[in-house]
Amino acid sequence: MTNPYEALGISKTASADEIKSAYRRLAKKYHPDANPNNKEAEEKFKEINAAYEILSDAQKKANYDRFGSADGPHFGGGAGGAGGFGGFDFSGFGGFGDIFENIFDQGIDGLFGGRRSRARANRGSDIIIDMDLTFEESCNGTTKNIIFNRNERCPDCHGTGAKDDNSLQTCSYCHGAGQVKQTQRLGGFTVIENVVTCPVCHGTGKVITDKCKSCGGKGSFKKQVTSKINIPAGIDDGQTLTINGEGNMAEGAAGISGDLQIRVHVAKHPILIREDFDLYMELPITFTQAILGTKVRIPVIGGFMDFEVPPNTQNGDVRRIRGKGVKKLRSVGTGDLIVKIFVEMPKMVDKRTAQLLEALDTDIRADSYKKVASYRSKVYN
Ligand SMILES: [Zn+2]
Ligand SMILES: [Zn+2]
Numbered sequence: 026m027t028n029p030y031e032a033l034g035i036s037k038t039a040s041a042d043e044i045k046s047a048y049r050r051l052a053k054k055y056h057p058d059a060n061p062n063n064k065e066a067e068e069k070f071k072e073i074n075a076a077y078e079i080l081s082d083a084q085k086k087a088n089y090d091r092f093g094s095a096d097g098p099h100f101g102g103g104a105g106g107a108g109g110f111g112g113f114d115f116s117g118f119g120g121f122g123d124i125f126e127n128i129f130d131q132g133i134d135g136l137f138g139g140r141r142s143r144a145r146a147n148r149g150s151d152i153i154i155d156m157d158l159t160f161e162e163s164c165n166g167t168t169k170n171i172i173f174n175r176n177e178r179c180p181d182c183h184g185t186g187a188k189d190d191n192s193l194q195t196c197s198y199c200h201g202a203g204q205v206k207q208t209q210r211l212g213g214f215t216v217i218e219n220v221v222t223c224p225v226c227h228g229t230g231k232v233i234t235d236k237c238k239s240c241g242g243k244g245s246f247k248k249q250v251t252s253k254i255n256i257p258a259g260i261d262d263g264q265t266l267t268i269n270g271e272g273n274m275a276e277g278a279a280g281i282s283g284d285l286q287i288r289v290h291v292a293k294h295p296i297l298i299r300e301d302f303d304l305y306m307e308l309p310i311t312f313t314q315a316i317l318g319t320k321v322r323i324p325v326i327g328g329f330m331d332f333e334v335p336p337n338t339q340n341g342d343v344r345r346i347r348g349k350g351v352k353k354l355r356s357v358g359t360g361d362l363i364v365k366i367f368v369e370m371p372k373m374v375d376k377r378t379a380q381l382l383e384a385l386d387t388d389i390r391a392d393s394y395k396k397v398a399s400y401r402s403k404v405y406n
Contacts, residue, residue, distance in 0.1 A: 029076030029089065037090070041081075048077040147280030149176060149273035154287050158256065160294040164326045164351045166258030170251060171287075176273035177248045182237035184278035186244035192235030196226035203230040229277055245276055254287060259302065259354030262291035296324050302351045302360030307367050310334055315368040325349050325362060332364065340368035 030037055033047040051073045053059070060066035078095075079085045085095035152175055158167070178184040187193040195201040203226060209217040222228040236242030252271070260266065265288050272283030297304045308323060318336035322329045330349070343365050350360025374382065391398060 027072055027076070029079045032072045032076035033080065039080075044077070044080045048073060048081070052077075147275035147277050149275040149280065149283040151283040152272045152285050154285065156254075156256075156287050156289055158260075158289055158291050160292055160297070160299075161327050162256065163260050163262070163289065163291040164258060166260075166352075167256045169254050169256060171254055172249060172251050173285075174247045174249055175271075175285075176245045176276070178245050178274045179237060179240035179243070181239040182244060182278075184244040184274075184276070184280070185231075185233070186237050186240060186242040186277075187231075187233045188235040188237050192233055193231050194234055196223060196230055196232045198225040199223035199230065201230040203228040243276065244278065245274055252285075256289070257355055258352040259356075260289050260291075261299065261354075262289065264289050294324070297326075297362075299351060302353050302358075304350045304360065304362045305365070306362070307365050308332070308334075309367045309369050310338070312368050312370050314338075315340070315366070323362075323364065326351070334366065338366055338368070340366065342366040 030039070033039075033044065033051060035043055035047045039047070052070070055066045055070040055073065057063075057067055057070060060070075079089050082095075089095050152173060154171060154173055156169060156171070179186070182188070185193055196203075199205050203223050204220050205223050207219045207221045209219060223230070226232050233242055237244070240246050254266070254268070256266070265286050268285040268287070270282045271285035274280065274282045296306050298306065304326075306323065308321065310319065310321065314321075314334060315338045316336065318338070319334045321332050321334060323332040326349075332344075332346075343363060346362040346364065348359045349362035352359050
């Protein structure tokens with residue numbers, strides 16, 4: 026088969042997000058709905074799906090990277106082989122159903138008419154939680170307790186929704202297949218035969234005659250969960266922390282949980298502005314401080330530090346303080362603090378001060394003002 030990295034047009038070092046977004050983009054572009062009767066696009070669509078099936082699965086990806094095959098070192102079509110369309114199985118979509126729902130309005134059933142397909146693998150939905158952090162918490166990391174509701178599998182019926190084994194019977198409409206054929210006529214000549222999810226058993230192949238008392242036949246129920254979340258140091262505003270498998274449990278006996286996604290919102294610092302892992306600030310000083318030099322207090326993460334302004338500092342001077350920025354997220358090292366000086370002139374002075382300044386001005390040697398001197402030499406001479 027085609028190299029999955031080449032199929033998705035990405036490098037071997039691509040992150041999970043890059044893989045996902047490359048897949049999303051290509052799947053949209055080559056989707057059969059957007060390319061009717063285009064064999065080439067269909068082939069391409071199969072190829073990128075096969076590639077994504079490998080690269081979105083940590084184990085398969087590791088196998089591929091090491092052995093050049095998603096199956097690992099032992100070749101020979103094991104279950105769920107990712108080679109070619111024959112081995113392509115829609116049950117594999119469970120892990121990334123969210124993407125597909127974005128692309129296809131009606132889901133994936135009946136995508137290719139008449140093709141053998143199985144009931145879609147069940148994955149619970151993701152839970153998204155918004156979390157507010159202070160600036161310091163985002164820089165230093167913290168732990169937070171969160172309380173949320175999620176769907177959990179009913180322990181009494183193990184998700185079947187049935188009272189016991191005898192109350193779970195094979196669906197008579199689809200004879201347990203979970204799917205039925207549906208014929209559709211388009212404009213008189215074209216007949217499309219689709220395989221669709223059985224409307225009676227909703228794809229499970231079973232019907233419940235006697236419901237589980239604990240869950241009322243749903244197989245799951247909402248439960249309030251308290252969870253301690255470790256927020257890593259260096260996380261930034263707008264980033265999402267994904268905790269795999271802590272989302273809603275899928276309905277039914279077979280299925281997996283979705284993810285818990287924590288969207289982080291970081292409060293602004295009154296002075297420090299974050300850019301990646303560096304912090305920036307503007308330090309206003311008076312013009313006399315700029316001339317004479319001074320020591321001022323500046324904010325750093327979790328406190329303050331003394332900052333020395335040397336004599337004869339110019340407006341716009343920039344000083345970089347190494348290691349006083351933000352700790353790098355899940356990495357080593359720390360960013361810097363960059364201080365830009367703003368020399369503020371007094372908006373008004375009284376008469377006496379003005380006279381003092383006048384006297385002072387005559388005392389300052391003309392060559393102390395390099396730019397002024399240069400300007401004068403060009404304009405007055
Ligand atoms: Zn139950
Ligand atoms: Zn059925």
